[in-house]
Amino acid sequence: MKIGLRILLGYFLILGLAAWFVLNVFVAEVKPGVRATLEDTLVDTAQLLAQLVAEDVKQGDLSHATLLTRMQNYAQRSVDVKISGVRKASLDYRIYITDAKGIVIFDSELRDVGKDYSRWNDVYLTLRGQYGARITRTDPTNDESSIMHVAAPILDNNNDGKARKIIGVLTVAKATSTIRPFIERSQKKILQRGFWLLLASLAIGISFSWWLNRSLQRLQHYAKAVTRDEKISLPDLGNNEIGELGLALESMRYKLEGKEYVETLMHTLAHELKSPIAAIQGSAELLREDLPAADRSRFLANIIEQNARQKQLIDKLLALIKVEKQQSLVAAQSIKLNELLDQVALDYxxxxxxxxxxxxxDTTPLTIQGDQLLLRQALGNLLDNAIAFSPASSAIHIEVNQHVENVTVEIKISDQGTGIPDYAIDKIFERFYSLARPDAAKSTGLGLPFVREVAALHGGEIQLANQSLGGVCACFRLPLG
Known part of the structure; x- marks a missing residue:
């Protein structure tokens, strides 16, 4: 399992557990919270009404009490309102009053007058100077039938300076089912918003996982390309820990490659310079002797030739080193291919x-993107090889083909020489490897490696193959710009 997917699953698991816990707590707290609000309202209402009816209760003639008559008739009022999206079509308070013994002396619903309520908690506790409240089910098996009762003491409004005594209890009752729509609405909103929050968090997690996975894949691709000795630049990984890791890997790559490259280069260079140095030394020692003028001129010419060979070897090796160490084109430019090939032909x-x-x-007016100097030198090396291995009075053909489907251009340079021996097919791009030329002049063996590096630097490739009718076809492929 990829690390990005692991992080996403871990993130979503933690987020899911946290969301489940928080939503459960919120949903579970809605019901008691709304009930507490209802109870608080009932407390205020009961206290207010108890104060208003105190004088009527003290007088004992409730049948003619105007306030109580109005309280009894309030439920008959019509109402049609919406509260937070919930419709209310009825008034739900029930109000009853008991005397100091707990006997009901007033009931807004006219059903329990005369009954003994002294054992109900709301009346029982209030008569003893405590907070009296109870929740009672009309149907013992159905929680939705619960009714909340909140009582307030009715105090004797005397003015004789003595402690006021409780002369009765006023209870305000309301069914808890009336607040159920508000509870359900709140729970529904919490769940909906929790779902959208979870969805948004998941989207953020997926985005982060995609970014992390993409950065790691780019870094992994870079590392694999380095392992394959491909030309590749460090991708832009951003100013973060992954970017710093990429820079550290690139720095380590340069140090390791540099050390290995120098060791290999010094070994091969020393090997290749042995022959011209030995030839120069032999000719120089012979020149110490008294030789005929013709021999002296021949040995002197050999020294000059071998010295020129060393210089050519070093110059080409430096050019190869420069292009090998270059991981990308510094400043690509638009190049007209037919004009470039005309320049190469003119050079030779x-x-x-x-x-x-x-x-x-056989050219086509195409435009490519690249380094004109490097391409000119690379194509020149291919043309130089074709000339060197071609018999006198033969033909060399340069052809340009465009491949629209894969957006590439092929530059083919074909000669009529002897071709590449089978044993050399797999070695021709090795550094310092060269074949004997018809004119017996030995090359540095650095031309084709240079061509391969230039092709790779431009995102292309080079292939050499023998033709069925003789000679070699060098196919230099480049992406179209």
């Missing part, structure tokens, strides 16, 4: 004329 016009070779160009 003298060699072509010297061997009386017929060069034909």
């Amino acid at each position: 016009a003298e060699k072509i004329q010297a061997k009386q070779i017929q060069l034909t160009l």
